[in-house]
Amino acid sequence: MTVLQSKASIRAALAENTRANIIDVATREFSDKGFAGARIDEIAEKTNSSKRMIYYYFGGKEGLYQAVLEQSYAGIREREQAQNFDAMSAEEAMRALVVHTFDYHMTHPEFVRLVMNENILHGAHIEGVSGIKSRNRSVVNALKRMLDKGVEEGVFREGVDPLDLHMTMSALCFFNVSNRYTLRAIFGVDTSVPKARTKRREQVVACVLSYVRR
Amino acid sequence: MTVLQSKASIRAALAENTRANIIDVATREFSDKGFAGARIDEIAEKTNSSKRMIYYYFGGKEGLYQAVLEQSYAGIREREQAQNFDAMSAEEAMRALVVHTFDYHMTHPEFVRLVMNENILHGAHIEGVSGIKSRNRSVVNALKRMLDKGVEEGVFREGVDPLDLHMTMSALCFFNVSNRYTLRAIFGVDTSVPKARTKRREQVVACVLSYVRR
Amino acid sequence: MTVLQSKASIRAALAENTRANIIDVATREFSDKGFAGARIDEIAEKTNSSKRMIYYYFGGKEGLYQAVLEQSYAGIREREQAQNFDAMSAEEAMRALVVHTFDYHMTHPEFVRLVMNENILHGAHIEGVSGIKSRNRSVVNALKRMLDKGVEEGVFREGVDPLDLHMTMSALCFFNVSNRYTLRAIFGVDTSVPKARTKRREQVVACVLSYVRR
Amino acid sequence: MTVLQSKASIRAALAENTRANIIDVATREFSDKGFAGARIDEIAEKTNSSKRMIYYYFGGKEGLYQAVLEQSYAGIREREQAQNFDAMSAEEAMRALVVHTFDYHMTHPEFVRLVMNENILHGAHIEGVSGIKSRNRSVVNALKRMLDKGVEEGVFREGVDPLDLHMTMSALCFFNVSNRYTLRAIFGVDTSVPKARTKRREQVVACVLSYVRR
DNA sequence: GATGAATGAGTGTTCATTCAT
DNA sequence: TATGAATGAACACTCATTCAT
Numbered sequence: 001m002t003v004l005q006s007k008a009s010i011r012a013a014l015a016e017n018t019r020a021n022i023i024d025v026a027t028r029e030f031s032d033k034g035f036a037g038a039r040i041d042e043i044a045e046k047t048n049s050s051k052r053m054i055y056y057y058f059g060g061k062e063g064l065y066q067a068v069l070e071q072s073y074a075g076i077r078e079r080e081q082a083q084n085f086d087a088m089s090a091e092e093a094m095r096a097l098v099v100h101t102f103d104y105h106m107t108h109p110e111f112v113r114l115v116m117n118e119n120i121l122h123g124a125h126i127e128g129v130s131g132i133k134s135r136n137r138s139v140v141n142a143l144k145r146m147l148d149k150g151v152e153e154g155v156f157r158e159g160v161d162p163l164d165l166h167m168t169m170s171a172l173c174f175f176n177v178s179n180r181y182t183l184r185a186i187f188g189v190d191t192s193v194p195k196a197r198t199k200r201r202e203q204v205v206a207c208v209l210s211y212v213r214r
Numbered sequence: 215m216t217v218l219q220s221k222a223s224i225r226a227a228l229a230e231n232t233r234a235n236i237i238d239v240a241t242r243e244f245s246d247k248g249f250a251g252a253r254i255d256e257i258a259e260k261t262n263s264s265k266r267m268i269y270y271y272f273g274g275k276e277g278l279y280q281a282v283l284e285q286s287y288a289g290i291r292e293r294e295q296a297q298n299f300d301a302m303s304a305e306e307a308m309r310a311l312v313v314h315t316f317d318y319h320m321t322h323p324e325f326v327r328l329v330m331n332e333n334i335l336h337g338a339h340i341e342g343v344s345g346i347k348s349r350n351r352s353v354v355n356a357l358k359r360m361l362d363k364g365v366e367e368g369v370f371r372e373g374v375d376p377l378d379l380h381m382t383m384s385a386l387c388f389f390n391v392s393n394r395y396t397l398r399a400i401f402g403v404d405t406s407v408p409k410a411r412t413k414r415r416e417q418v419v420a421c422v423l424s425y426v427r428r
Numbered sequence: 429m430t431v432l433q434s435k436a437s438i439r440a441a442l443a444e445n446t447r448a449n450i451i452d453v454a455t456r457e458f459s460d461k462g463f464a465g466a467r468i469d470e471i472a473e474k475t476n477s478s479k480r481m482i483y484y485y486f487g488g489k490e491g492l493y494q495a496v497l498e499q500s501y502a503g504i505r506e507r508e509q510a511q512n513f514d515a516m517s518a519e520e521a522m523r524a525l526v527v528h529t530f531d532y533h534m535t536h537p538e539f540v541r542l543v544m545n546e547n548i549l550h551g552a553h554i555e556g557v558s559g560i561k562s563r564n565r566s567v568v569n570a571l572k573r574m575l576d577k578g579v580e581e582g583v584f585r586e587g588v589d590p591l592d593l594h595m596t597m598s599a600l601c602f603f604n605v606s607n608r609y610t611l612r613a614i615f616g617v618d619t620s621v622p623k624a625r626t627k628r629r630e631q632v633v634a635c636v637l638s639y640v641r642r
Numbered sequence: 643m644t645v646l647q648s649k650a651s652i653r654a655a656l657a658e659n660t661r662a663n664i665i666d667v668a669t670r671e672f673s674d675k676g677f678a679g680a681r682i683d684e685i686a687e688k689t690n691s692s693k694r695m696i697y698y699y700f701g702g703k704e705g706l707y708q709a710v711l712e713q714s715y716a717g718i719r720e721r722e723q724a725q726n727f728d729a730m731s732a733e734e735a736m737r738a739l740v741v742h743t744f745d746y747h748m749t750h751p752e753f754v755r756l757v758m759n760e761n762i763l764h765g766a767h768i769e770g771v772s773g774i775k776s777r778n779r780s781v782v783n784a785l786k787r788m789l790d791k792g793v794e795e796g797v798f799r800e801g802v803d804p805l806d807l808h809m810t811m812s813a814l815c816f817f818n819v820s821n822r823y824t825l826r827a828i829f830g831v832d833t834s835v836p837k838a839r840t841k842r843r844e845q846v847v848a849c850v851l852s853y854v855r856r
Numbered sequence: 857g858a859t860g861a862a863t864g865a866g867t868g869t870t871c872a873t874t875c876a877t
Numbered sequence: 878t879a880t881g882a883a884t885g886a887a888c889a890c891t892c893a894t895t896c897a898t
Binding site for chain 5: 653656657691692693694695699
Binding site: 461462463464465541543544545546547548549550551554555560561564568591592594595596598599600602603604606607608609610611612613614615617627628631632634635638639641 | 675676677678679755757758759760761762763764765768769774775778782805806808809810812813814816817818820821822823824825826827828829831841842845846848849852853855
């Protein structure tokens with residue numbers, strides 16, 4: 001807060017800025033071309049700083065990729081907690097969650113593509129992403145609460161496994177984005193177009209709800 | 215059939231063998247590491263022939279990848295036509311199709327991963343795969359006939375778009391395989407284990423059927 | 429002449445045909461791209477026969493090049509002997525020789541380029557061209573006779589070395605063709621255009637004559 | 643000039659050194675073996691730096707060749723401007739120019755061979771050499787001034803085209819060097835030997851002068 | 857913290873040549 | 878004689894990474 005604080009903190013802020021800028025660029029590149037296809041030189045060039053800084057901050061290509069993955073996974077959490085599912089009815093909550101999941105994937109194709117790539121790499125780096133398990137467990141827990149509430153309310157059937165439901169939801173939301181190019185080439189569909197997107201979202205919601213309904 | 219025929223035809227057969235062997239190895243490599251991650255040297259080494267032959271038959275890495283993609287897509291068609299859906303009831307047929315789709319993805323992870331990779335490449339080569347559109351159109355047509363029959367039989371509701379249903383089915387079957395590694399790391403689930411696979415298959419069937427049922 | 433002769437002779441004729449065709453194509457390729465730039469595969473493809481035949485007849489790339497060089501040098505001799513310089517006056521003969529030399533170079537750029545290439549190769553194969561020395565000695569001898577005659581006639585000065593004159597003539601005729609592309613790029617001149625060619629020819633004739641005249 | 647300046651400038655000077663060294667080596671190699679015959683590996687090996695640096699500075703084989711060509715053409719200009727032709731009589735100046743041109747070619751065979759090679763490549767890169775047209779136009783202009791002066795002085799005849807004269811001069815000076823190896827093989831002449839060189843130079847001077855004299 | 861120069865191992869590709877039939 | 882398949886050495890080029898300042 002004081003003027004004296006600045007010397008060190010300004011430098012720190014600039015450093016953080018550099019770091020953030022590198023991750024930003026790298027996210028685009030890794031997402032666009034995959035880990036093996038992305039080029040350190042190209043990333044550095046699109047950065048405000050230099051190639052040396054990538055090694056200074058992240059140690060290497062793999063470290064940078066790890067940082068990108070981490071930040072990308074961190075992005076989901078923030079949005080998810082904004083919603084207050086407890087205030088809604090079970091069905092409302094379920095619908096809201098599906099819609100949110102669907103939209104998040106649609107608006108974050110770079111995240112989807114990073115996850116694809118991570119699977120191409122046999123999940124070599126996903127273990128290193130901190131807090132990933134607990135974070136997702138909380139999503140499953142939220143789902144469990146919804147399902148329980150729905151059963152209580154008499155609208156959902158019993159015996160639906162929350163983790164399985166989560167996978168179903170994820171699959172339906174992930175696929176449209178991950179397989180965008182082959183879907184377009186083979187069927188001519190393009191769920192990135194607003195109208196098609198809305199239509200598809202409703203189908204996904206309907207599919208999930210019909211699965212859990214009594 | 216004659217002895218004289220053999221001279222040329224034996225050579226041709228051997229050549230076809232070489233070609234097939236290269237595609238075979240390349241399928242594994244491209245599937246395992248993606249296009250950018252796969253190495254021509256490594257493919258050649260695992261082959262019964264040499265690096266030079268890859269260029270002789272496929273022109274280059276891209277040509278080889280294209281050939282791999284083509285053969286991989288061609289593999290689906292064969293299995294699909296084996297089933298006689300018309301002889302079944304609508305629900306039986308639908309279930310059979312879902313089961314078949316699910317199993318095909320599960321037993322052909324290399325195909326799933328090639329499709330993932332092709333999407334990483336923004337679908338750059340999928341257009342070149344011959345007959346891909348017509349082939350998939352026939353799947354959608356089969357779905358349409360099932361849906362119509364189901365409506366007639368009074369078991370399915372009206373208004374289900376066959377292409378959308380196909381996407382739903384595909385998503386549910388694709389995701390388990392494509393995201394195997396992140397799913398395992400995050401949730402500890404592994405649908406490649408027989409027991410988990412069977413369980414997941416039933417859920418997918420249930421999800422699809424609940425969606426189309428009246 | 430007889431019918432029985434045919435079996436062997438027809439085969440020989442076909443073989444000669446194949447050989448000639450290969451040399452023909454190779455002449456174009458070596459002339460166009462130089463020895464190092466020419467490709468055996470490309471030559472074979474443009475041939476009526478196959479790559480194997482090149483090795484069968486010429487042993488390899490170098491042997492083929494040698495054969496091309498040989499035939500190309502052989503081409504000069506034929507035309508040169510057609511003229512009867514002895515029947516002309518010294519100046520007429522000298523003019524006729526210059527004109528012939530100029531025209532031969534102009535109409536045989538592939539020969540000029542092969543000679544260029546041979547010099548790029550430090551003359552590695554020129555020694556192998558049979559009869560090349562005796563052939564050129566005869567040209568110099570012809571020049572000597574012209575010069576002597578001109579001195580006798582009182583039109584040429586004494587002391588002109590025939591070999592040096594030959595080099596002067598060659599230089600003036602060779603350069604327009606050999607340096608065609610740089611001349612065009614730098615000065616915009618193109619001596620392959622008929623009008624410019626005629627003009628240049630007269631200058632070369634004038635230059636040579638002014639040099640030898642009394 | 644200051645000490646502080648050095649940090650960056652020393653590095654820049656070293657870099658320039660690397661660049662220059664590469665061009666130097668490459669000039670010898672391209673000149674010796676032509677573009678297609680030269681090997682990047684061999685050039686790199688003879689360099690003080692590495693193969694990677696060739697790509698760092700020149701982008702590739704073609705870029706390196708272009709740089710070599712450019713520097714080689716740039717070398718001519720410097721020497722040419724050293725002479726003060728205006729202070730001489732027309733004939734003295736013409737003689738001086740021919741001698742200079744002759745000597746330059748003789749002492750720079752690598753330039754001659756690069757030009758040969760560029761013609762083998764159909765002049766593909768000559769257009770990219772900066773200032774080449776203006777530079778050569780100035781030579782032709784100098785020639786024109788000499789010719790005009792000679793006409794004024796009454797020693798040169800009228801009607802001599804300066805560009806044509808330039809070509810004549812170039813041809814006579816280029817050929818001895820460009821065709822050194824075939825000339826040696828066929829006629830046993832070797833104009834690289836001092837005595838033969840001097841003799842040939844006088845002939846070229848005489849040839850040019852006899853052509854322009856009244 | 858920051859920069860341009862430098863590096864070596866590797867990466868896709870092409871070459872002239874030979875083999876099997 | 879003739880052909881398509883096959884080969885290994887070499888070729889141009891690129892990669893992630895590190896050094897010197």
